[in-house]
Amino acid sequence: MTVQDNPFRIRPPSGKARRGPPSVNAEEKILDAAEFVFGHFGLRGATTALIARKAGVAKAHLYYYFEDKEDLYCAILERAMKEWAHDIDSLDTTADLRTVLRDYIHRKVDFSRDHPALSRIYASEIIAGAPFIGDFIAKVSTPQLLDKMRMVDEWIAQGLIRPISPADLFFCIWAMTQAYADFASQMAIMKNRRQLEQPDYDAAKATIVQLVFGGVGLVG
Amino acid sequence: MTVQDNPFRIRPPSGKARRGPPSVNAEEKILDAAEFVFGHFGLRGATTALIARKAGVAKAHLYYYFEDKEDLYCAILERAMKEWAHDIDSLDTTADLRTVLRDYIHRKVDFSRDHPALSRIYASEIIAGAPFIGDFIAKVSTPQLLDKMRMVDEWIAQGLIRPISPADLFFCIWAMTQAYADFASQMAIMKNRRQLEQPDYDAAKATIVQLVFGGVGLVG
DNA sequence: GCCAATTTTGAACGTTCGGTCAATTGAAAT
DNA sequence: ATTTCAATTGACCGAACGTTCAAAATTGGC
Numbered sequence A, B: 001m002t003v004q005d006n007p008f009r010i011r012p013p014s015g016k017a018r019r020g021p022p023s024v025n026a027e028e029k030i031l032d033a034a035e036f037v038f039g040h041f042g043l044r045g046a047t048t049a050l051i052a053r054k055a056g057v058a059k060a061h062l063y064y065y066f067e068d069k070e071d072l073y074c075a076i077l078e079r080a081m082k083e084w085a086h087d088i089d090s091l092d093t094t095a096d097l098r099t100v101l102r103d104y105i106h107r108k109v110d111f112s113r114d115h116p117a118l119s120r121i122y123a124s125e126i127i128a129g130a131p132f133i134g135d136f137i138a139k140v141s142t143p144q145l146l147d148k149m150r151m152v153d154e155w156i157a158q159g160l161i162r163p164i165s166p167a168d169l170f171f172c173i174w175a176m177t178q179a180y181a182d183f184a185s186q187m188a189i190m191k192n193r194r195q196l197e198q199p200d201y202d203a204a205k206a207t208i209v210q211l212v213f214g215g216v217g218l219v220g
Numbered sequence C: 001g002c003c004a005a006t007t008t009t010g011a012a013c014g015t016t017c018g019g020t021c022a023a024t025t026g027a028a029a030t
Numbered sequence D: 001a002t003t004t005c006a007a008t009t010g011a012c013c014g015a016a017c018g019t020t021c022a023a024a025a026t027t028g029g030c
Helices: A026-045 A048-055 A059-065 A069-087 A097-114 A116-127 A134-157 A166-182 A184-190 A198-215 B026-045 B048-055 B059-065 B069-087 B097-114 B116-127 B134-157 B166-182 B184-190 B198-215
Strands: none
Touching: A026 A048, A026 A059, A026 A069, A026 A116, A026 B026, A048 A059, A069 A097, A069 A116, A069 A134, A097 A116, A097 A166, A097 A198, A116 A166, A116 B116, A116 B166, A134 A166, A134 B184, A166 A184, A166 A198, A166 B116, A166 B166, A166 B184, A166 B198, A184 B134, A184 B166, A198 B166, A198 B198, B026 B048, B026 B059, B026 B069, B026 B116, B048 B059, B069 B097, B069 B116, B069 B134, B097 B116, B097 B166, B097 B198, B116 B166, B134 B166, B166 B184, B166 B198
């Protein structure tokens, strides 16, 4: 089972209108807890007991909303990909070239800062060979990349930027921005801090923008 | 137990001269198998049974050379850090500035291509918060980084390159080069290939060099 | 207050996995 | 040939884990 095999994963289990508890939905509590636990221990390292305890429900209750552990994991991935697309890839490409690039980089770094668990889950999934989101990447992410590559090729053809491999340009931007989520612990150690703070993310943005702008021949 | 707590991990179990099998050492077979399996499934996902089968020895035999699963994992990390330091961080810093930077980037990409399993293990370890190599990073890697940062500051002071945050410059170089190991599966999917080939790595090198050189104001 | 449907849980089950141990093998030393 | 000790193994154990299920609790409708 992969992410997009079951597009209606998020469901009120069945039938009539909701009659459940008046306060908050247990399903969201479970999803939040799962995001945290999966983000810290990975798919195989996370235990259903830990997720249930973090969510404040009985372990068996997970299986009321989700078929099994993998199903819950896929739900997290799906939510991650949606937030991803919503926060980031809805980019106004009609604006000034510099603005487009700078905003894109800033949004990616902000996402790394605000959703480190999601970034780690995504990275772990890719490192493992994308067993659950390979199809999603092939059918959703790849067309988005091809769009962006055409945009860059356009810029090159118009002489607005220096020639560069568009695919590798985006791979590098993703790598740098994502690193400030995945490798944050290493960076914090090396900077002799407990964790990265806002000035660190500001410096990250500035450096990445400087590298990209310089690499494609744009002045700051 | 962390990596450097036990500097004598690699050992002929004890005592006299080796009297064992004439052919190859079982310990290396186990290490190679463990590198492969840990690289594919992570610390918690890898099973001792799989490692033993891949190594062609009985499961119990793992515990003749290593205390437990974590000990074996640390041995892999230790070997990775050593190869790392040997292959990469032994860099002739007296050469021409462009040569130093370009060689450094090329070596990192080559390492990603030649040791993808080690790169993945290292990345997973960092993503998990560096529980086993945190001390190593703090006491060994950080001084090396500080050396490199001083070198960059020197270059800036001499007006050889544009001002830039030295720490973030190296973080970005690591991120980009490491991505061509960790995210290779994603890149392959997006390029509609089975796996990355030599031309892909050549393009990666060229793009990273272009970004770094452009970012610090060096001409290609 | 009672009923029906939904939501929640405690306890248990079968499996998997890390780790142990006594026993066996095999090569050198005598 | 016998001894000796490192090298190797199959069988086993206890704990942890994912999953199931029947029962209990909670909610809304009448």
